[in-house]
Amino acid sequence: MADHLLEVRDLSVRFHTAQGIVNAVNGISWHLDRGETLAILGESGSGKSVSASAIMNLIDMPPGEITSGQILFDGVDLLKKSEEDRRRLNGKRISMIFQDPLGHLNPVYPVGWQIAETAMAHGKPKDEAYARALALMERVGIPDPKASMDKYPHQFSGGQRQRLMIAMALVLKPDILIADEPTTALDVTVQAEVLSLLEELQEETGMGLLLITHDLGVVAEAADRAVVMEGGHIVESGTPRELYHHAQHPYTRKLLAAAPGKGEMRDPASDEQPILRVQNLQKSYGSFAALKGVNFDLHAGETLAIVGESGSGKSTIARLMLHLEPASGGKVLWKGEEILSKTPREMGPLRRQLQMVFQDPTQSLNPHMTVFQIISEAWVIHPDILPKSQWKDRVAELLEQVGLKPEHALRNPHQFSGGQRQRIAIARALALEPDLIICDEAVSALDVSIQAQVIALLGELRDRLGIAFIFIAHDLPVVRDFADHVLVMQRGQVVEHGTVRQIFEAPRQGYTQRLLAAGLDSDPDVQAERRSQRLALAATQA
Amino acid sequence: MKHSMLWAGALLATTALSPAYAQDSAVTIVLGEEPDLVEPCMATRSNIGRIVLGNISETLTELDVRGDEGLKPRLAESWELVNDNTWRFKLREGVTFSDGSTFDAADVKHSFDRAKSDQITCEISRYYEGIEITPSVVDEHTIDFTTEPAQPILPLLLSLLTIVPSETAIEFTREPVGTGPYVMSNWAPGQSITLERRDDYWGEAPAVSTANYVFRADPSVRAAMVQAGEADIAPSISAIDATTDMDASYPNSETTYLRIDHSVAPLDDKRVREALNIGIDREAFVGTILADGTQVATALNVPTTLGWNADTEARPYDPERAKALLEEAKADGVPVDTEILLVGRTGNFPGATETYEAIQSMLSEVGFNIRLQMVEVAEHEQYYSKPYVQDQPVLVGAQHDNSRGDPVFSMYFKYHSEGRQSGIADVKADDLITRATAATGDERVALWSELFGYLHDEVIADALLFHMVGHARVGNDVEFTPTIATNSQLQLSEIGLK
């Protein structure tokens, strides 16, 4: 009964890993037809990408191993076909694009050639292949396609690279396009553009689109149907609307609940002296001005969100404040005293008051240290905080504070999941009992559910310990329920500065409006609305 | 890659052509090291002498190493003692140099002055030191040498003086000109030197028309080359490789010995020195580490040398007595337990290291406290020549080569209290040396052999070890029998072709 273009039946894949055998997917089944878009929704480790890799024959065996199931394409079981036959399908009838296009494009070849190669690999003559490549680069909206043909991946922006990937995948007009987290690494505005590009192309070619994502918003925006995966199982499936309004499975509900930007907004209520004043802060690399004079104040116990897309200079502010880079100009007054001009020695004692939580918890924790060492290092450096005798108890206390177990203290970072690692990073920051914690994209690398938990944790700490936060993020919804003030940045400048309510309910600047519009909402209906807004905006501003 | 191969080929084509392709009556001779120069006045250096002596350059007189005719005429037809201090040489006529100029007395004078000049350091000049020698041209073909003091063996000394034309500048040359049967036709540094036969040679033309010299450091490679037919003669190969019927051994006039510095205790004690001598089982080396035919030495010079003393007998190996002697010395308060340093030179001769290792263990057996140290040549020189290392007793293992037939070339230098490498300061020895040097005829013979006996039996000047043999490998299509002189020269005229 080959009534579907592509059908996965009872597929089970397992991997041999350091920790033994892992069943990545267990007997999952789904199908996809021409012209429709199926979303596989799941968080990291849910096995959402495994079936795709299986279809494309990209699972290395070992360590991978397909233990059961069929993959029917046009009614034929791919798993029974020869390597060569499957190669012939790849790129010709089934194509795939990936997250992180920079890594997935070969750094040492011109993009033009890489796109054309898809065609050449399937026997198209060189000139025709290049002709198609050029046409597609034009179609996916690469500026000056002719010249761009000879450029290399590193010479393009993130969004353009993803467009190039798409072009590469569509050279031979495949029947199916698999997009694995195609927009995750991208800025919100770019994400929206890429998604709509995919839709247009789908309409043109009538291909089936398999969209693998962790983002409910993406599902709401683009999918016709969706399956929700957890721990290698499909827990629920249906149209976005069904899933949003009548979610059956608790996990699905959890996901929906976790989606940011739904809770109550805060109203700042402090009027005493600010603990931090940033005045005309500037940074330039050679001739390029990354930060063009930024000003803001921060009151004790308050949270300031700094929002902007990549290259807006939001992280630079943090790095300058903490002496990770020298500033080119301006002042930073911490409790009244200027700290930019301080020497490392003078800075030493102050550092414990200003702490930072980094974006990628995997990298910000030293893999060679145990959790205990990582946290207690704070007191090795600042012995006056705590006598050695109390370290053990304090570490346990901190771990519990951030929702981990005391016995975790003896493990190494790699034995934790991303979210847990970020909690450890937070515990490390707390160990110094700081007055201000700067969170640089502290949650953007985390799954939505984890994101929600971590933000909740931070909020709780703020209320309990009265710590002030600077919360740096690239999309607005995340900060909506958490911040008191919001600073919107673009190209090294503050575009708009206001209370969270003002920013979200009455954005004054076009850029802010566009940001808001570009943010994807998990409610299909809201999202549909947003979409029309976005298009309207684009029209007016174009 | 292919290309680079081709280029390499091209490059090679331009370089010296391989011996294998040279025409008939050509021989290839493989030597241990390439000479830095091909300079007649350096001919006493063996790697130069082998190429130059008797081939490119000739001397007035030459020592007969095959028969026993003693000193034979070469460029000089005859010589006589005009008075005590003056020798007169009659020169051969009708001899031309390879550059066409004719040979006459002026050339001899110039050659001598050039050799003695202080603008270049000619090795052969060292044989004329300490004597005032003035050559004076009598006529075109007669020359007098006046010496102060009288120099009985001047004709022998002149067997070392290579004759160059009077036009030769007083600086080292790379294009040697001589009266010899051959002329150097090509020198590709690092690869080969080629000699061509001269048609206008005064004497009878030798059989070999072209001689090609190549250089390989490793003895086994040299041996292999002859075996593989890439070379015809390898004048010195290692005894270990000398196992085929192509190989001939020859006394190479080298004598190995342990030089003892008598000035440092306990080696200042005669009993200790005797113990040293009888503590070494010399016989055991022959035919094992060292080649068959190696002789146990009783003198620093080989038996064919003038005045060699047949009555002195090698001391037999006697460990018991050696121990006893040491005990005795010890009883008299001689510090026999002091560590004695035995210095050997790596690669001095084939099996050098093994030899010294064996000696060390033998001497330790009889109760010496010996430390062996093998050193490279420069360091060896530090120990070998004065001023000596004084802080501890030292035995220097060394080799001495004198194929010139007269002890004069060795004795002053090795045993006179003034000698640069003399371990002894003995009045009687000094006196004997001075007298013998000045003496002639039987008196000279008597004095030398007295000295030999005295040094060996009375003084026990040093621990004499062996008269060494060298090994030559000669290819099947040439005939050549190595002689005692093969170490220092190799006259192509002595090579026959089959």
Added chain:
Amino acid sequence: MTMTDTSDTVRAEEDPAKPVSGLRRVIAMLWADKLAFVAALFLLVIVLCAVFGPMFLQDMAAKTNLRARNAPPFELERGFFFILGGDALGRPLLARIIVAAQNTMMVAAGAVVASMIIGSALGLIAGYTGRWVGEAIMRLADVIMSFPSLLLAVIVLYMLSPSIANLVLVLAITRIPIYLRTTRAEVLEVRQRMFVQAAIVMGASNFRIVFKHILPVILPTLLTIATLDFAFVMLAESSLSFLGIGIQPPEITWGLMVSQGRQYLTSAWWLAFWPGLAIILTTMSLNLLSSWMRIALNPTQRWRLEIGAKKNG
């Protein structure tokens, strides 16, 4: 990607590997790579020889006996230690090889450890401090690199006497640049990592950052190089002996034995063969072990061994 995702969650769930089981795990991973396992065993034997050999066999190895000169191998009537034959002075080869192991290992280990410590120390400084100091150090490295090692050997061994210690000195100096350059390159990369930044934010001293945070990360690389270098140094030492520089009798190393035995290759092959074999096997073992380490120390490759371990263990 898929794999790491899955293993990620698993890690979070399953129990942490207890430090105790570390050794067992290493052995299991060794066992997974049979060649590496054998190599490790062989090296263990060599080390034992090096430590205890001279104690028991010194005299036998030094006793010359010209009657047993070049005694052929595989004959027992002269005693077990003549199983590999005798050398040019009739000394039992087996005994000599065992005794020589000590010097050989001392030279190699000494040189490698010394150069590794000095080299990586300089590398850390060059990588972490200001660029002027760094530049200076790098130039120094260039000089050492283009300084002909033979000349260095002659100079050192001439001015100071030729001894094991001095040979170690020579070899160590010539190897320093390798570690220096690698360390510096790695430091320049690692110092940009987040956890180093985090340490700075906490106010950690340079010393602490370098030794607590950077060094542990680059150590595996250095160790891999070291194992390879160990082999290299052994060969270098033998070449020196061949050229008549370096260690001289009555001291013995394998390299020296080979170069002394080479002239007998045609008449008594075993003189050069056995010590040569010892060198080959040791260097090979080290190579195998280091390529095993390269996988074992690389998290993305380790599974190859771990599966093996499961299959075989």
Added chain:
Amino acid sequence: MKTMLGKRAVSSLISLFVLIVMVFFLSRLTGDPAALYLPVDASEEMRQNFREIHGLNDPVIVQFGRYIGDLVQLDFGESLRKARPAIDVVLEAFVWTLWLALITMALVSVAAIVVGSIAAFNVGRPFDRVASVLSLIGASAPDFWIAIVGIVVFSVSYGLLPTSGTGTVWHWILPIAVLFIRPFGLILQIVRGSMINALGSPYVKTARAKGVKNRPVIFVHTLRNAMLPVITVIGDQAAALLNGAVVVETIFGFPGVGKLMIDSILQRDFNVILAAIMVTAIAIFLMNILIDIAYALLDPRIRT
């Protein structure tokens, strides 16, 4: 790129100068050339005279001044022993070494890259095992040992090749073969390692997803990326060869700079030592620049 080359040139000059200074003074600490040059029984005045002629009597610092003075006029001084300009002697020898190094490295690179890639693609399979073990055995044997065995076997026993020396292409085979072994083993390992990493990288996944055949996946997509680390190693190995393959040159009587070096060191022929060091140092500098260029050609990210 240009400015970088400029910097490199300057810094290399600095190191070269330091090198010369060190070699000049240190080598003069290693004994009196006269003692080596002249026969042992040469008299003291003869030695004095020799030192006089070669200016060895002046204080070392004066000698150094003189040397540098000449050097700036590109006069590298005379060889003590050969009575020729040192630079001629060195260049003569260097040509040989250069060819030896070039040919060997060319062969090594190609062989190691091909075998290494295939091994990496079959990690753990027989081919991989055999390749690495064989290369290891070769790389682990002392080179002089291999060289002599080689001569005994190929030249003496079977007479296939000339034992040693120069002349025909055949004369090059044994030396190159011996030199080949060690760098081959090393580079093979590097290639294998970096290929394994590259094969695991995302862009290979992409290529597979595009339906590219295995061969181009290895030799087009992976290899070029994997080459980057390899090139550096090739450079180092080539540098080592340019410094002269002393052992091989000595055994095969190959008139290269390595043999020249060891000879002049043992004979304390200072000018030749210095000239040799300078020539090789410059050659290596030039080669490193070639390496950089190759690097830039392979990796566009460096160009911009």
